[in-house]
Amino acid sequence: xxxxxAVFAPAHAPASRRALRFAxxxxxxxxxxxxxxxxxxxxxxxxxxxxxxxxxxxxxAQWHTFIQQAQLDxxxxxxxxxxxxxxxxxxxxxxxxxxxxxxEPWVLSGLGQLHEAAQAADRLVSFGGV
Amino acid sequence: MATLHVxxxxxxxxxxxxxxxxxxxxxxxxxxxxxxxxxxxxxxxLRHPRLYxxxxxxxxxxxxxxxxxxxxxxPAFVALTLTYAKVNSWL
Amino acid sequence: xxxxxxxxxxxxxxAREALDIALAGGAFxxxxxxxxxxxxxxxxxxxxxxxxxxxxxxxxxxxxxxxxGVEAVYACQHSLHVRGLAAGTLAVEAQPLAAEAxxxxxxxxxxxxxx
Numbered sequence: 165x166x167x168x169x170a171v172f173a174p175a176h177a178p179a180s181r182r183a184l185r186f187a188x189x190x191x192x193x194x195x196x197x198x199x200x201x202x203x204x205x206x207x208x209x210x211x212x213x214x215x216x217x218x219x220x221x222x223x224x225a226q227w228h229t230f231i232q233q234a235q236l237d238x239x240x241x242x243x244x245x246x247x248x249x250x251x252x253x254x255x256x257x258x259x260x261x262x263x264x265x266x267x268e269p270w271v272l273s274g275l276g277q278l279h280e281a282a283q284a285a286d287r288l289v290s291f292g293g294v
Numbered sequence: 295m296a297t298l299h300v301x302x303x304x305x306x307x308x309x310x311x312x313x314x315x316x317x318x319x320x321x322x323x324x325x326x327x328x329x330x331x332x333x334x335x336x337x338x339x340l341r342h343p344r345l346y347x348x349x350x351x352x353x354x355x356x357x358x359x360x361x362x363x364x365x366x367x368x369p370a371f372v373a374l375t376l377t378y379a380k381v382n383s384w385l
Numbered sequence: 386x387x388x389x390x391x392x393x394x395x396x397x398x399x400a401r402e403a404l405d406i407a408l409a410g411g412a413f414x415x416x417x418x419x420x421x422x423x424x425x426x427x428x429x430x431x432x433x434x435x436x437x438x439x440x441x442x443x444x445x446x447x448x449x450x451x452x453x454g455v456e457a458v459y460a461c462q463h464s465l466h467v468r469g470l471a472a473g474t475l476a477v478e479a480q481p482l483a484a485e486a487x488x489x490x491x492x493x494x495x496x497x498x499x500x
Contacts, residue, residue: 317487
């Protein structure tokens with residue numbers, strides 16, 4: 165089956181970790197993830213500038229590794245991201261900001277990508293709050 | 295076309311569970327994760343037959359379930375989302 | 386897709402971001418509806434003056450929902466009632482729904498996002 169997974173929580177929130185473990189289980193069970201979509205405070209889960217203490221699970225880093233290894237389509241909502249200071253090189257340049265914190269394979273795009281993914285998938289599962 | 299409702303906020307500080315129970319259909323499922331598993335401590339509030347809780351959250355919080363509940367791990371969570379026609383997470 | 390908007394209007398960007406999901410969905414020509422639930426019904430209150438908080442008016446967007454392909458706007462009757470709001474006095478026309486009707490509404494759509 166095909167899943168679209170939407171993440172609305174930052175890396176430090178339990179809901180982001182829950183989304184990651186769910187996504188990993190989706191693949192482990194032999195299903196497909198058509199897209200991960202990060203919205204609202206979920207854009208912070210994509211930030212490369214999140215630093216966890218060494219004795220804690222680094223969920224932001226685990227998201228990045230998971231997406232890279234599974235070669236997933238991971239889209240961060242551009243409007244939500246700009247408002248919260250999550251920028252790729254192009255947007256940092258466009259708005260004259262000193263740093264970019266959204267490396268590849270994350271992609272900034274619009275909310276249409278959420279609807280497109282929901283249509284392509286058999287299930288849309290959202291994670292957020294706490 | 296039943297819905298799996300997913301909650302993660304404590305019912306003791308937040309109104310999501312109360313709102314969810316108001317609109318929960320008899321065929322709908324209710325999955326508690328995060329602090330929502332604290333709802334299991336009060337059996338009188340949860341008489342829903344299709345009640346599930348995420349194992350790690352129950353274990354981590356030492357919650358003693360006073361309501362009849364099926365405890366699920368992540369593979370079972372994935373299977374549950376396919377048992378129901380759609381998933382509605384109360385973000 | 387059914388979007389369930391539960392957030393009060395001026396507690397941060399959440400209410401607007403819920404609305405933005407609805408507005409973005411219109412382009413796909415699929416069934417799209419929005420339900421105001423819990424504090425979300427405060428978005429429908431008449432006479433709001435968000436300029437006092439340096440915020441843009443949400444109601445203008447809400448009134449244009451049909452232009453964006455949102456076929457129906459609903460409000461939870463219970464949520465309105467306990468907050469002292471009457472369906473006939475709202476800034477935006479919303480059909481009030483009892484609990485059973487909300488259960489049925491969830492069943493009508495392939496996807497639901499509650500935020």
